[in-house]
Amino acid sequence: MIKMDIIFRPIGIIHTPYTEKAPYQPVTNDKGIFYIEVQTNYIKGLQGLEKFRYIFVIFYIDRLKKKGDINIVQPPWVDNMKVGVFASRSPHRPNPIGLSIVKLKKIEDNRIYTSGLDVFNNTPLLDIKPYIQDLDAKIDANYGWLQFNNRDDKEHLLLHIKGVPH
C-alpha cells in the first residue's frame, strides 16, 4: 500500500452561525447567514461559478472530540445499530474531509453566500466544485441501510439524519 503524507492548505474559511452545535447535514432552509470567504488570491478562480445552482463544498473537519474505533459508527438516532464509517457520513473518519452540497445564492467579491451549511463557524475550506446535473444528480440513487417504513417515517428520520431539532 502507498504510504505518503498528502499536504493541503486552506483556500478560505466557511462562516456559519454554529459555534457549539451544528446540523449533521446541510439544511436547505436553515436560518442564519452562511458564506464562504475565499482567499483574495483565488477570486479569479470563482469566474463562472455564479451560474451554477448547486455547488460541492469540500472542507477540513477540524473540530473532533470522539475517539475510539475509527471503523465503526453508531448513528445517533438509532439504538444498537452500528455501521462502517465509509457507509456513513460521520465526521469521525480516517481522513476528516467534509463534503456538502449546497445552493449557491450569490457571489460578492470573495464571498459565496449559500444555503445552510453543516459545519462550525471558521471551518477551513479545501475546495469548491460545480454540481452538474447529468454528472451528479443520480435520480436512481437509494438510501442504503437507511430503512423507512412509510412516508411519515421517512420525513421524520431524515430530520434525524440531518440533525434538525424537531
Next chain:
Amino acid sequence: MIKMDIIFRPIGIIHTPYTEKAPYQPVTNDKGIFYIEVQTNYIKGLQGLEKFRYIFVIFYIDRLKKKGDINIVQPPWVDNMKVGVFASRSPHRPNPIGLSIVKLKKIEDNRIYTSGLDVFNNTPLLDIKPYIQDLDAKIDANYGWLQFNNRDDKEHLLLHIKGVPH
C-alpha cells in the same frame, strides 16, 4: 486567513485500466475493471456500504503536468473560453482533491468494484462516502456556464465533458 498544513494519508488505492490517458469524468458504461482496494485495517469500515447503489470516491490527484495560472481553466472542448477553476472540474486545482460519483457493483473483502472511474491506475484513495438520495440527488440542479443549444448538442457536449472518444 487560516494558514496551516493539513495532512492526510491514503487509505487505499484505486485500480483502473488507465495509465496514459483517463476520461475527464466517470463513464458509467466504461469498459474494463475498476476497483478500489482499501487498506486491510479499514475493512470493518466498509460494513453496510454494499447496500448503497452509488458512492462518492474522494482521491488525491497525484499526477499533474500542467503549470501556469491556477485560477483559470480552458475547457479542452471549447475554443477561446475560460472559466475559473472553482467553476470547473479540472484536476489542476489549488488542492488537488478529486471527487467522483460511481455505481457500486460489489464488495469482496477489501475490494470495492465500481462503474468507470476517471482516474489513473494506482491513484491514492482519501475517503469513501455513501451517496444518499434525498441529500445528494438535486433534481433541480443546472449546468451553469455549460450551454446546450438542443438535445443532440447536449449529448455530444456531454461526451466531451466526460472525455469519451467519439
